[in-house]
Amino acid sequence: MSNWFFLAPELLELTSITVPEELYRHFRALRLKKGDDIVLSDGKGRAYAARLESINQVGADVSVLEELELCTEPPLEIILFPAVLKGEKMNIVIRQSIELGACRIVPVFTERTIVRMDQYKKKLKRDHWQQIALSAASQCRRTRVPLVEPPLGLEGMIELLQDKELSLVPWEEEQKVSLCTLLQERTPPSSLAIFSGPEGGISHAEMEKLKKIKNLHTVSLGPRILRAETAPLAVLSSVVCLWE
Numbered sequence: 001m002s003n004w005f006f007l008a009p010e011l012l013e014l015t016s017i018t019v020p021e022e023l024y025r026h027f028r029a030l031r032l033k034k035g036d037d038i039v040l041s042d043g044k045g046r047a048y049a050a051r052l053e054s055i056n057q058v059g060a061d062v063s064v065l066e067e068l069e070l071c072t073e074p075p076l077e078i079i080l081f082p083a084v085l086k087g088e089k090m091n092i093v094i095r096q097s098i099e100l101g102a103c104r105i106v107p108v109f110t111e112r113t114i115v116r117m118d119q120y121k122k123k124l125k126r127d128h129w130q131q132i133a134l135s136a137a138s139q140c141r142r143t144r145v146p147l148v149e150p151p152l153g154l155e156g157m158i159e160l161l162q163d164k165e166l167s168l169v170p171w172e173e174e175q176k177v178s179l180c181t182l183l184q185e186r187t188p189p190s191s192l193a194i195f196s197g198p199e200g201g202i203s204h205a206e207m208e209k210l211k212k213i214k215n216l217h218t219v220s221l222g223p224r225i226l227r228a229e230t231a232p233l234a235v236l237s238s239v240v241c242l243w244e
């Protein structure tokens, strides 16, 4: 399969494009050659077959050949609200949740979140996470680049969850409802929200607030305690396995 790149939608309206500097450097790093077939996606749902017409010391030109009929986006909108995790763990959650089909990621600071950030650090982190999202989306050939939104506190997330068709919260203390049973018994919604807790878990006070949200279900992922970075990925893989 050809290399996959994202390009601004307005550039993709042209049939012949001199690629922007950043993409040119990417082509060079991959040692692409004249005549190589590539795919260019606008990151908003469209992808096109394209060919590298020239590449030299100063720039590269591509021609856009035809729109591709591809279906790499999940049939339901999956919004992941992961509690902010330490360092590399958060990068893993972002990268792998995008491979599994997450459409939007909204990091959440909770009572037991270990990481602390000021506004400046939050902005830097968000840019870094969005970069990871872009490279994950290109690696797994998504036609939409998932957005990593500014981090919220629990109250901010609760507001967003109020009008959701279905929200799932994996919780190790849930004894009755298993994720798999819930997924098997329901017809897929058009949109699904998933909130998973930080390393130290979700506090009881937080859980009391969450349980008041309409259409929100706590679910068990089995008898073992999963690490905070494993739990959201386990939920996502079950969702896409049963509903995609």
Ligand code: SAH
Pocket: 169, 170, 171, 172, 173, 195, 196, 197, 198, 199, 200, 201, 202, 219, 220, 221, 222, 223, 224, 225, 226, 227, 228, 231
């Ligand atoms: N408080 C716990 C573990 C937290 S695990 C402790 O330290 O013992 C981090 C998050 O992963 C939890 O908040 C929950 O969202 C999820 N999680 C881990 N294991 C789970 C399980 N077996 N079922 C459901 N959710 C789980």
